Amino acid sequence: MGVAQAFAQAADADFQGLGIAAEEPDPDRKPAWAGEAESGYSTVLTNHGLPGVEIVRRAELLGAYLVVLGRNERVPDGPRPVDATTDAVIRRRNGLSLLVPPSVRTIRRAVIALDGSLRGSGVAAPAVAFLKLLKAQAHAVCVLPGVPFEVSDAGGWRDPRVEWLSEVIQRLPSLTPPVDLRVSWGNPVTEILDAVQETGSDVLILGVRRGGQRGDSGSGYVGRELLRSASCAVLTVPI
Numbered sequence: 001m002g003v004a005q006a007f008a009q010a011a012d013a014d015f016q017g018l019g020i021a022a023e024e025p026d027p028d029r030k031p032a033w034a035g036e037a038e039s040g041y042s043t044v045l046t047n048h049g050l051p052g053v054e055i056v057r058r059a060e061l062l063g064a065y066l067v068v069l070g071r072n073e074r075v076p077d078g079p080r081p082v083d084a085t086t087d088a089v090i091r092r093r094n095g096l097s098l099l100v101p102p103s104v105r106t107i108r109r110a111v112i113a114l115d116g117s118l119r120g121s122g123v124a125a126p127a128v129a130f131l132k133l134l135k136a137q138a139h140a141v142c143v144l145p146g147v148p149f150e151v152s153d154a155g156g157w158r159d160p161r162v163e164w165l166s167e168v169i170q171r172l173p174s175l176t177p178p179v180d181l182r183v184s185w186g187n188p189v190t191e192i193l194d195a196v197q198e199t200g201s202d203v204l205i206l207g208v209r210r211g212g213q214r215g216d217s218g219s220g221y222v223g224r225e226l227l228r229s230a231s232c233a234v235l236t237v238p239i
Contacts, residue, residue, distance in 0.1 A: 003100050004068035007107070011133040013065065018058050020051040052088020064095065066130070071099040071233065079228035090208055090227075090236050096130060097236045098203070104233045107136050109201045112179070113192050113226065114142040114168075116161050121168050122239040123207035128172045128179065130205075130235065138179045140169055141195040143188040159183075189225045196232055204230045207239035 008015035048054075059067050069086055082090075089097055112127045114120055124140065131138050142165055162183050169181045184191050196204050206223055227234060 003105060004098075006105070007066070007068065007098070007134065010135075013133075016058075016062065016064075018055060020048065020054050050088070051085040052092065055085070055089050056092040059093065059095065066095065067093060067097045069097065069099050071101045073101045073103060074229060074231045079225070082227050091210060093236075094210065094238055096126065099227075099234045099236070101231070101233065103231075104202050107131075107134050107202045107233065109137045109199055110139070110203045110205055110235075111192065111196045111199060111201045112138055112140045112205045113188075113207070114140055114165065115188070115207075115222070116142050116144050116165065119239055120207050121165075123205060123237045124168060124172055126237045127205040127235065128175060132173060132175060136175075136202075137177060138175055139195065139199050139201065140165075140179050140181045141192055142181070142183050143191040144183060144185050188222045189229065192222075192226060193229060196230060201232055203233040203235050205235045205237060208236045210238050 004017070005015055007013075055067060055069075058064075067089060069089060071086070072080055072083075074080055086097075086099060110127070110131055112124060114124065128138060144159075144161055165183060166181060169179050172179055182195060192204070195201075204226065206226060208223060
C-alpha cells in the first residue's frame, strides 16, 4: 500500500486503497492495513465479493489510470504461478496494472518488452507515458525469431524489422535520457529477463490481451513465463 501511495504522490495523482472481504465488512471496523494508507491524499475503501472482479469494477467506476497489486517475490530459478486475483485483473482490466513485490520501493529504470509485431508495439507509448510520470529511464528490448540479416555490401543492409522498430521508438514521447532499443535473436524469455538484470530495472513492461481462460495472459508462452519468472515489478498494458 505504501508503494502505491508513493507512486501516486510522485505523479501528483489521486489515490484510493481498496480492501476486499469475503463477507460484508463491518462499517465500524477498519481493515488491518487501513492505517498504513491514511494520508491527506488517499481514501481507503472496503468492499466484498470476488477480489479480481471487484478491483476491476471499482477501477472502472473511478476511471483509474493505474491499478497496483502486490506480487510475491520471485527468484531466477523459482518461477511462481500468477495468483487468481492478479490473473483476473489482468484479463479483465482495460487499463494499466502494476504488480509490485515487497523488494521494489521505487521505479527508476524499466525494460519495455516488444515482440516486433504491429500489435505488440502498442505497449510502447503507454509505457513511456507511465515512466515519464515517474521520471524513470526506459530500455526497449525486442527478441526476434530467426537469425539477423547479414550486411552484404557497403550499402549496409539491415533487417527491416530493426529499422521499423527504431522508427517506433523515435516517435515516442521524449524521456531523459531517450529510450534505447536493444534487438536480439534467441529465446525471448531468457533474453528479456537477462536485459532486466543487466540494466538493473525495477519494472518489466508487457503487452497483454484481455479475456481468455484463467491462467492465460493472452500473450502466449512468453507472456506467461515472464509473469511467472520476473523478479522485478511488472506493468501490464492491454494491447
